[in-house]
Amino acid sequence: MTFTDQLLQFVLSGVMVGSIYALIALGFTMVFNATEAINFAQGEFVMLGGMSAVAFYGARVPLPLACLLAVLLVTAVGLLFERFTLAPLKRVSVMNLIIITIGGSIFLKGSAMLTWGKDAASLPSFSGDTPIRVLGATLLPQAIWILGTSLVVVAAVRLFFDHAAVGKAMRAVAANRFAATLMGIDVKLMVACSFALSAAVGAVAGIIITPVALTAFDRGTILGLKGFSAAILGGIGSGPGAVLGGLLLGVLEAMGAGFVSSGYKDAIAFLLLILMLLVRPQGLCGARGSRKA
Amino acid sequence: MKAGGGGALLEARGLEKSFGGLRAVNGVSLTVAPGTIKAIIGPNGAGKTTLLNLITRLDAPSAGEIWFDGVRIDRLPPHRIVQLGVARTFQNLRLFGDMSVLENVMVGRHVRTRTEMAGAVLRPAAARAEERAIFADALRLLHDVGLAEQAHEAAASLPFGKQRLLEIARALASEPRLLLLDEPAAGLNVREAAELGEFIRRIRLAGITIILVEHHMELVMEISDEILVLNFGEKLAEGPGEEIRTRPEVIQAYLGDEAAIAQDLRA
Amino acid sequence: MSVPAPDPTRLPHRAALAVFLFLIALLPLAVPSRYYLNVMIFAGIHVLLTVGLNLVMGYAGQVSLGHAGFYGLGAYASGVLTVKYGVNPWVAMAAALGLSLLVGLAIGIPSLHLQGYYLGMATLGFGIILHILFVELLPFTGGPSGLVGIPEISLLGVKLNTDTRYYYLVWVVVGAVLLFAFHLVDSRVGRALRAIQGDETAAALMGINTWLAKVRIFVTAAAFASVAGSLYAHYVTFLSPDSFGFGFSIDLIVMVIVGGTRSIWGSVLGAVLLTILPEYLRGLKDYDILVYGAVVILVVMFVPSGIAGAIEQRLQRWRLKLATRARVAADA
Ligand SMILES: Nc1ncnc2c1ncn2[C@@H]1O[C@H](COP(=O)(O)OP(=O)(O)OP(=O)(O)O)[C@@H](O)[C@H]1O
Ligand SMILES: [Mg+2]
Numbered sequence: 001m002t003f004t005d006q007l008l009q010f011v012l013s014g015v016m017v018g019s020i021y022a023l024i025a026l027g028f029t030m031v032f033n034a035t036e037a038i039n040f041a042q043g044e045f046v047m048l049g050g051m052s053a054v055a056f057y058g059a060r061v062p063l064p065l066a067c068l069l070a071v072l073l074v075t076a077v078g079l080l081f082e083r084f085t086l087a088p089l090k091r092v093s094v095m096n097l098i099i100i101t102i103g104g105s106i107f108l109k110g111s112a113m114l115t116w117g118k119d120a121a122s123l124p125s126f127s128g129d130t131p132i133r134v135l136g137a138t139l140l141p142q143a144i145w146i147l148g149t150s151l152v153v154v155a156a157v158r159l160f161f162d163h164a165a166v167g168k169a170m171r172a173v174a175a176n177r178f179a180a181t182l183m184g185i186d187v188k189l190m191v192a193c194s195f196a197l198s199a200a201v202g203a204v205a206g207i208i209i210t211p212v213a214l215t216a217f218d219r220g221t222i223l224g225l226k227g228f229s230a231a232i233l234g235g236i237g238s239g240p241g242a243v244l245g246g247l248l249l250g251v252l253e254a255m256g257a258g259f260v261s262s263g264y265k266d267a268i269a270f271l272l273l274i275l276m277l278l279v280r281p282q283g284l285c286g287a288r289g290s291r292k293a
Numbered sequence: 294m295k296a297g298g299g300g301a302l303l304e305a306r307g308l309e310k311s312f313g314g315l316r317a318v319n320g321v322s323l324t325v326a327p328g329t330i331k332a333i334i335g336p337n338g339a340g341k342t343t344l345l346n347l348i349t350r351l352d353a354p355s356a357g358e359i360w361f362d363g364v365r366i367d368r369l370p371p372h373r374i375v376q377l378g379v380a381r382t383f384q385n386l387r388l389f390g391d392m393s394v395l396e397n398v399m400v401g402r403h404v405r406t407r408t409e410m411a412g413a414v415l416r417p418a419a420a421r422a423e424e425r426a427i428f429a430d431a432l433r434l435l436h437d438v439g440l441a442e443q444a445h446e447a448a449a450s451l452p453f454g455k456q457r458l459l460e461i462a463r464a465l466a467s468e469p470r471l472l473l474l475d476e477p478a479a480g481l482n483v484r485e486a487a488e489l490g491e492f493i494r495r496i497r498l499a500g501i502t503i504i505l506v507e508h509h510m511e512l513v514m515e516i517s518d519e520i521l522v523l524n525f526g527e528k529l530a531e532g533p534g535e536e537i538r539t540r541p542e543v544i545q546a547y548l549g550d551e552a553a554i555a556q557d558l559r560a
Numbered sequence: 561m562s563v564p565a566p567d568p569t570r571l572p573h574r575a576a577l578a579v580f581l582f583l584i585a586l587l588p589l590a591v592p593s594r595y596y597l598n599v600m601i602f603a604g605i606h607v608l609l610t611v612g613l614n615l616v617m618g619y620a621g622q623v624s625l626g627h628a629g630f631y632g633l634g635a636y637a638s639g640v641l642t643v644k645y646g647v648n649p650w651v652a653m654a655a656a657l658g659l660s661l662l663v664g665l666a667i668g669i670p671s672l673h674l675q676g677y678y679l680g681m682a683t684l685g686f687g688i689i690l691h692i693l694f695v696e697l698l699p700f701t702g703g704p705s706g707l708v709g710i711p712e713i714s715l716l717g718v719k720l721n722t723d724t725r726y727y728y729l730v731w732v733v734v735g736a737v738l739l740f741a742f743h744l745v746d747s748r749v750g751r752a753l754r755a756i757q758g759d760e761t762a763a764a765l766m767g768i769n770t771w772l773a774k775v776r777i778f779v780t781a782a783a784f785a786s787v788a789g790s791l792y793a794h795y796v797t798f799l800s801p802d803s804f805g806f807g808f809s810i811d812l813i814v815m816v817i818v819g820g821t822r823s824i825w826g827s828v829l830g831a832v833l834l835t836i837l838p839e840y841l842r843g844l845k846d847y848d849i850l851v852y853g854a855v856v857i858l859v860v861m862f863v864p865s866g867i868a869g870a871i872e873q874r875l876q877r878w879r880l881k882l883a884t885r886a887r888v889a890a891d892a
Contacts, residue, residue: 100860
């Protein structure tokens with residue numbers, strides 16, 4: 001393999017993983033915009049997506065239907081999660097919000113462990129495992145699925161926020177909660193919707209990655225952290241930022257793993273993230289300052 | 294060159310501040326002589342608060358210089374400016390709500406005291422003495438503003454008018470030479486406003502120079518030596534009170550704002 | 561100036577601390593088995609961690625999601641120096657402390673310009689990087705399979721090789737750190753931290769160098785964590801990177817919040833309770849994680865100021881009432 005081939009290979013696998021991060025970051029972004037809270041259980045939605053798809057598939061449900069059921073199930077979990085943790089709260093500090101969602105994530109993780117055990121599980125690839133050659137690099141068919149699905153989801157989310165009535169209402173809530181209330185928008189409902197949507201997007205990410213990366217009850221945490229990093233990298237609260245941040249993180253990580261050492265790949269990702277924070281804390285696409293007086 | 298000559302305590306030259314396209318402060322210069330009270334008036338959004346923010350470096354000026362007693366302060370961080378002797382209150386109260394009334398004023402003593410971590414933990418006699426002095430000084434200031442009774446209540450639990458007084462006491466605790474008051478009379482009734490005027494006068498008698506941003510014209514006319522009128526970020530007029538009140542451009546500026554005329558020029 | 565009236569809301573923390581430490585000192589005589597001492601040693605180590613974290617998070621209001629990194633740094637520095645270089649444990653502990661101070665400065669100086677989630681993310685990132693170093697610096701740390709054979713500590717020729725002896729060592733350190741913390745929060749420095757937590761801008765306009773104050777307290781917490789790590793290393797004599805990951809940083813935050821932010825007693829309570837709780841939950845087998853998660857949510861929902869916070873508020877209200885009544889009686 002020549003250097004350029006290698007580079008191409010790293011970029012390709014980086015984009016694949018990065019689009020997963022982008023989807024997770026998108027979930028963070030939607031909840032953040034509606035509630036100003038970081039939902040630390042976002043990674044668990046991803047894990048639940050993968051695990052429940054495996055479970056449905058294991059129960060002899062055809063693969064496409066199993067995936068669909070998994071997304072629906074996790075969406076319901078997202079709604080319940082919001083209903084039982086955040087909805088009852090009135091005035092609460094950011095720190096306590098973080099802790100509640102962490103408590104929730106522990107709970108979800110525990111539930112998954114009790115339901116499905118501690119072993120890692122997998123799904124078959126959606127269309128075989130014969131590698132495809134792209135110039136000097138190789139690509140698994142599942143990678144195409146991942147890229148394609150991510151594209152579709154990102155586009156769908158975009159369309160939803162730009163055109164659907166509910167999406168516009170959610171944006172109004174994100175822009176100014178108080179004004180949205182005055183306009184007669186049911187803010188509580190919109191917050192619930194944002195959780196449902198972020199859970200669904202997370203579940204999709206969890207399902208499409210499972211054939212290449214396996215899943216297990218404890219895989220949600222690190223995926224959640226990566227998604228969170230991507231969201232910050234792109235500029236917290238920005239949808240395009242989330243996607244950009246995710247892809248960037250994925251590619252940088254793949255480069256780090258390829259050229260330096262796979263053990264240090266996360267360290268490299270986080271180091272870059274920290275540098276970014278110090279140089280440009282509002283992220284790539286963010287407008288909000290973090291140093292405001 | 295050392296500015297602030299001619300005995301000015303504060304001197305600002307060509308101050309500018311833009312927020313995006315908006316010029317909140319546009320080429321304002323001002324000098325404040327020691328021991329005087331300078332009022333800054335102007336319609337809502339004229340840039341009065343922004344001007345105070347520039348002086349205390351909460352906002353960085355886009356252009357211009359600020360000198361305090363011969364020291365250029367427009368690049369210093371806020372805490373250094375306070376150290377030099379500038380203190381302020383806020384239009385939208387910024388008390389430490391969870392802390393007690395007394396503790397708020399004790400925090401105000403921070404800049405004139407020196408116990409650091411080692412002293413705080415080991416508590417040598419000097420540190421204990423300083424802590425007692427902080428306590429006593431803060432309590433005395435609360436007596437001055439009539440809040441001693443409420444010393445141990447949470448600051449946030451005080452009624453609005455008393456919170457304003459507490460902010461002044463907290464600012465005074467830093468032993469300022471220049472005190473910036475941002476609409477201290479807002480929300481006070483007539484009697485309270487008169488008491489406040491009396492109190493501000495006493496502060497000046499103690500040798501503290503004051504910049505007073507205020508809509509309450511009665512109070513402004515009563516106690517200020519000079520008035521500076523801002524409009525759309527620019528200096529519209531400056532001079533002694535009686536003269537300012539009759540200037541046509543000042544009246545004109547207020548004409549756009551009926552409430553302001555009714556309220557402010559009634560005096 | 562006459563002597564000012566004492567603050568009626570101020571609780572006699574030092575007296576309470578003396579009583580508490582006295583009871584702690586008696587505990588080894590009362591417990592039925594060394595198992596309890598073993599748990600209480602970990603609880604003490606956790607108190608060192610939560611008290612520091614509470615100073616940073618509760619008092620100064622700065623989110624720190626990587627505290628376990630400093631704990632690990634202390635543990636590994638002690639472990640590596642004693643195992644690989646044969647350094648005396650006390651010297652190693654001091655060296656670990658120095659290293660943690662330096663790393664704390666290196667992290668705190670740039671990061672503490674950031675606020676809110678950004679600071680959270682930065683500290684999280686540093687915590688994860690430290691954890692990765694524990695795993696990857698194989699020749700020193702032993703990597704994922706761990707570092708074994710860390711020697712026991714001796715004091716004045718006495719080997720601290722029994723649970724009882726080690727228990728006293730740990731709790732003497734805890735006592736010192738608690739005294740440190742109680743004095744600190746009730747001082748000019750502590751007030752400045754609470755002011756920063758309340759309103760950083762207003763605090764700066766009280767003449768507080770907020771960044772410097774934050775860096776100092778951050779480094780102090782790093783130092784406490786480092787000592788906790790060293791004590792841990794010499795007690796268990798075996799280190800695995802798993803003990804110092806992001807999950808443990810979160811556990812520590814949970815201890816602080818459940819106990820009560822802005823309360824030193826809260827950190828003691830949170831650390832002790834949540835060290836003991838999993839021991840009791842062990843009977844539940846795998847269900848413990850569910851109960852743990854639920855307890856965390858319920859406490860934050862229904863007692864948002866934490867257990868000690870709720871108790872202290874109640875006590876202070878009561879003392880205030882008594883003080884007022886006494887004054888009214890005196891006036892009459
Ligand atoms: N941080 C900021 N970002 C953007 N615009 C700002 C900011 N601060 C002030 N402004 C704008 O600058 C202008 C001047 O505001 P400023 O608060 O200084 O007015 P003011 O004279 O104090 O008014 P008021 O009498 O209502 O207190 C206003 O148009 C305001 O909207
Ligand atoms: Mg104003």
